Amino acid sequence: MKRKITLKQIAKELDVSISTVSKALRNSIEISEDTRQKVQAFAKLYNYRPNNIALSLKNRKTKTIGIIIPEIVHHFFSKVITGIELVANKRGYNVIVGLSNESFDKEVINMQMLANGSIDGFILSIAKETLQQQDYHHFTETINQGMPIVMFDRVVNEIPCDKVIVDDVKGAKQAVEKLIKNGCKNIAIISTKDYVSVGKLRTQGYLDALEDHKITPKASLILKIEDKLMSDDHLDKLEKEIEQLFQSNKSIDGIFAVNELYAVTAIKVARKLGLEIPKSLQVISFSDGVLSKHSTPSLTTVSQHGQEIGEEAANLLINRLESEETDYNDETDEVYETVVIETNLIERESTKN
Amino acid sequence: MKRKITLKQIAKELDVSISTVSKALRNSIEISEDTRQKVQAFAKLYNYRPNNIALSLKNRKTKTIGIIIPEIVHHFFSKVITGIELVANKRGYNVIVGLSNESFDKEVINMQMLANGSIDGFILSIAKETLQQQDYHHFTETINQGMPIVMFDRVVNEIPCDKVIVDDVKGAKQAVEKLIKNGCKNIAIISTKDYVSVGKLRTQGYLDALEDHKITPKASLILKIEDKLMSDDHLDKLEKEIEQLFQSNKSIDGIFAVNELYAVTAIKVARKLGLEIPKSLQVISFSDGVLSKHSTPSLTTVSQHGQEIGEEAANLLINRLESEETDYNDETDEVYETVVIETNLIERESTKN
DNA sequence: ATAAGTTGCGAAAACGTTTTCGTGTTAAAA
DNA sequence: TTTTAACACGAAAACGTTTTCGCAACTTAT
Helix, strand or coil: CCCCCCHHHHHHHHCCCHHHHHHHHCCCCCCCHHHHHHHHHHHHHCCCCCCHHHHHHHHCCCCEEEEEECCCCCHHHHHHHHHHHHHHHHCCCEEEEEECCCCHHHHHHHHHHHHCCCCCEEEECCCHHHHHHCCCHHHHHHHHCCCCEEEECCCCCCCCCEEEEECHHHHHHHHHHHHHHCCCCCEEEEEECCCCHHHHHHHHHHHHHHHHCCCCCCHHHEEEECHHHHCHHHHHHHHHHHHHHHHHCCCCCEEEECCHHHHHHHHHHHHHCCCCCCCCCEEEEECCCHHHHHCCCCCEEEECCHHHHHHHHHHHHHHHHHHHHHCCCCCCCCCCCEEEECCEEECCCCCCC | CCCCCCHHHHHHHHCCCHHHHHHHHCCCCCCCHHHHHHHHHHHHHCCCCCCHHHHHHHHCCCCEEEEEECCCCCHHHHHHHHHHHHHHHHCCCEEEEEECCCCHHHHHHHHHHHHCCCCCEEEECCCHHHHHHCCCHHHHHHHHCCCCEEEECCCCCCCCCEEEEECHHHHHHHHHHHHHHCCCCCEEEEEECCCCHHHHHHHHHHHHHHHHCCCCCCHHHEEEECHHHHCHHHHHHHHHHHHHHHHHCCCCCEEEECCHHHHHHHHHHHHHCCCCCCCCCEEEEECCCHHHHHCCCCCEEEECCHHHHHHHHHHHHHHHHHHHHHCCCCCCCCCCCEEEECCEEECCCCCCC
16 A cells, blocks of 8 residues: 655655755756656656645645535536536636535535635535525625635525526516417416525516516416425425416416426326316426426426536636736725526427427 | 634734644643633634645545546436435545546546545546446556545446445346236347446346246347437437337337436337337336436336445445554455445336236 | 652644755856 | 856745644642
């Protein structure tokens, strides 16, 4: 079990100083051609690589990005990670992942674990519990300690940081407009409770679309699901709630769901009730997961472009990290950007065309 | 932009030495009650936390696990990560994720980036390209440098390391036996080319089941898909291949697919051809992704227990890391474990019961 | 009053780098 | 031959910790 070789060992072996070895490896002109070659040959032979940790300590930066997300078994979030990793790697950074599991405490703990020098900055999407409790002190503290944060998707405005979001209102509105244009007269929405920011925004888009078309929203057509029902264990409960919706509104001919699961479940229930899709019921869902493409009928969706969001977030963060380096006029601008990624409607089989 | 506070700053502020501060914070008995309180109060006030990087350098271990997987937008792999993260966090470790994107080069690069001190050990699943080229030098090198590896799912026997796998042969065999028991007379398999180890093994299980029941396998019932067709871009090509399978074997009444996508695609094609599921065609698939549960009909699957695999792998790795600490009799046993996670059959709508 | 033991703290090394500065040697210039 | 410049290298500091060791200043026992 040989440890990795260090400068010190090379120096000793070659009977020169550590500084000489270091310089030789970095092709410093201070070192004679002779020794340089000797050192480099030896280093290559022993496959020397500078120790990252030592470099991090010396440079006071780790070239590592911390990601905190609510869960990873989720198409959207894993797409985002893919995007982050892509540009992070391209720009010489690693990513370290923490899962909050939608829990406030785990979010805090995870951030503390990473904030103590392990990373240079955060990219995160806020846990539902945190959104519910509206306790954001861990974010402000992190930022106050000079560690930049980029939030995506689930963001809160009161935190001063860069953000990457999709225009949930607009995306939802477009979806509902599509349903209207396709002749739907009674469009229901299946959303989450309002504390989930995106649920609220998408509901807003739904309402906006109706208003624009002089349709009076009916409370009975707005179903707000308690979020715990997302987990597979509560699938039957989710189905019941949706069935209830259909039963008490026989004339529903359009469904806008804020996520895939709600959409496919709605379709399943609707079919059981004898509705034909898209003939007598058209469905559009937010999200661009695997279900949309491969379920039958495939779903018309508002695509969120998760990977693009990740790429954008990573660029935002790294730009900030690397501008700080040169920026010696601290305390100045502190101006933050909010990038909006455009959604687009992907038409599939669950709507008429 | 205040930096995080350090021992040195506290020491200066309180006019004691760095050592005193350090000891006071760790409740050393060397320090008087008085100063200890003073230091701790001050540290708390300024929210002092020891710098992880400095600790890593000093202790020569990072308490961080490196994960290298082919892709993250994949139910199985993200489940595994969830499992790894769960036990890693519980045991005081972080996880840092690298994606190989199924590419040999990216796998190598990623491992090199992390192996230079950033992590204490690897958990990984091998990229398809690597399996194809059968070039494993980066694994052996890493291991030779004293960094333990745990492989899962896609493993190779010639590398001396701990492994966590599912019994692919057995799982596949059970699935096919279920089909046989359910009355299927002409069972086809949709698998991958043999260089994907799990594809090969599952095909073996298929053959074993047939043999056990005195059924002569027919080459025309064995479809081995070129793996590039996994990506959504080639979906139509995949469909064509499967359609071909059905067209040239009209009597197929059972399908065993090695992954979800193949299964749902097969179902889609079969329906187009007028087959009813599960009445005239029964389907079983490996994998426990989201498609299985939510597509219609839902899929009967061989569940792989991704999260459990992740948990097991993390425990294996951390155990090894922490046994090394005490184990000063190096060079000894070097005995590695291969843990087999049992699969089980989850019956849903795509088979009769 | 002296020897011995206790208490409380600081200096310094170590982890592995990079970089600044100093210095001895040799070669070129005066 | 002396002065100056170029060259090649080493010592040391710094990043932020923890820990070993040493050493004063007391306190207790003789």
